[in-house]
Every structure is written in C-alpha cells, then in structure tokens.
Amino acid sequence: MTNKYCRGDIDILLSAEDIHKRVAEIGSQISKDYQGRDVLLVTVLNGSFIFCADLVRNIDLDCKVDFMSVSSYLGTQTQGKVKVVSGIKEDIIGKDVIIIEDIVDKGFTLDFLIREISLKKPKSIKTCVFLDKKCAREKEVIVNYSCFEIGNDFVVGYGLDCDGFFRTLPYVGKIKESV
Numbered sequence: 001m002t003n004k005y006c007r008g009d010i011d012i013l014l015s016a017e018d019i020h021k022r023v024a025e026i027g028s029q030i031s032k033d034y035q036g037r038d039v040l041l042v043t044v045l046n047g048s049f050i051f052c053a054d055l056v057r058n059i060d061l062d063c064k065v066d067f068m069s070v071s072s073y074l075g076t077q078t079q080g081k082v083k084v085v086s087g088i089k090e091d092i093i094g095k096d097v098i099i100i101e102d103i104v105d106k107g108f109t110l111d112f113l114i115r116e117i118s119l120k121k122p123k124s125i126k127t128c129v130f131l132d133k134k135c136a137r138e139k140e141v142i143v144n145y146s147c148f149e150i151g152n153d154f155v156v157g158y159g160l161d162c163d164g165f166f167r168t169l170p171y172v173g174k175i176k177e178s179v
C-alpha cells in the first residue's frame with residue numbers, strides 16, 4: 001500500500017530542534033531522579049522507537065532497555081481494545097520500571113500497560129511520554145514525564161504513524177485539514 005498523503009500535506013507542530021532540546025531535558029531529569037537505582041526502560045513499539053533511541057542517549061544511568069508491542073489503533077480510528085502483541089523478556093521483579101510511550105491520547109493504552117506490568121511485581125512504575133493529548137483523556141492515567149502537551153489533533157512523525165507511514169519524519173506535524 002502506498003501513502004495517500006505526501007510530506008507537503010503536513011503542518012509542522014514541533015521542529016526537530018525543539019524535540020531534541022526537550023528530550024535532552026527529560027533525559028537529564030530521569031538521570032537525576034533515578035541515580036543509584038535498578039532501572040528498566042520498557043519501550044512500547046512501534047511508535048516509541050525513535051523517542052526511546054534519542055532519550056536513552058540522554059540518560060546517564062546503567063539501565064536496561066526492553067521492548068513490548070501492543071495494538072490498539074487502526075489508522076486514525078480507535079479499536080478501543082488493547083492487546084499485547086509481544087511481551088517483555090527482561091526480569092521485572094524488584095526493578096524500577098519506566099514505561100516509554102510515544103503518545104497518550106484517550107489513556108487506555110497506558111492504563112493497560114501499567115496494569116499489565118504491575119502484575120510482574122516491579123519495585124516501582126513510572127511513565128514517560130513523548131506527547132500528551134491531555135484534552136482527549138477518557139481514562140485517568142498518571143504521566144510522570146512528558147515532553148510536550150498537544151491539542152486533540154492526529155499527529156505524525158518522530159515515530160508516530162498514519163497507516164504505517166510518516167514514522168521516519170524528524171519532526172511532528174498534523175495532516176492539513178484541506179487534504
């Protein structure tokens with residue numbers, strides 16, 4: 001399938017420069033908060049792969065990184081149901097877990113992830129999201145670290161996709177209403 005949109009259809013909301021500055025700030029905050037602790041970063045694929053890659057290079061800790069994959073969305077429409085597609089391989093018991101997520105929208109995915117990971121008895125769980133669509137929340141969920149709060153627009157880039165496309169953009173944008 002080819003992309004029905006082109007790069008010219010996107011209005012930039014966050015530049016690559018803004019993103020790198022903010023991700024570095026969040027990385028150093030996490031480094032300070034978690035000094036001397038046994039940290040496991042749980043990255044949620046696919047959307048968080050770029051955020052994770054940039055964030056970990058700004059975290060000055062000897063921590064491990066693992067990945068899990070969940071599915072909840074089809075294109076721009078929610079399916080309303082979250083399921084694990086592939087789980088964590090690292091041992092979680094006694095670890096200080098930080099969930100790395102691309103975006104929290106209605107909140108169902110992050111809520112599901114927190115409940116799912118809690119079952120594996122970590123010492124603590126916190127959440128770190130690249131984008132927070134606070135105004136779209138339907139399920140209350142605690143966001144401990146957030147890079148940017150955005151409005152209720154469907155956004156792409158920096159890992160976030162529309163039908164699998166646009167993940168590779170170095171910036172975040174929304175598809176123009178005129179297209």
Ligand code: IMP
Nearest residue numbers: 047104105106107108109154155160161
């Ligand atoms: P929630 O369960 O409604 O909070 O949805 C969170 C998930 O939906 C995220 O992990 C994304 O994969 C996807 N999602 C929500 N909003 C957007 C968006 O604006 N662009 C791309 N993906 C999105």
Ligand code: MG
Nearest residue numbers: 044047102103
């Ligand atoms: Mg996601």
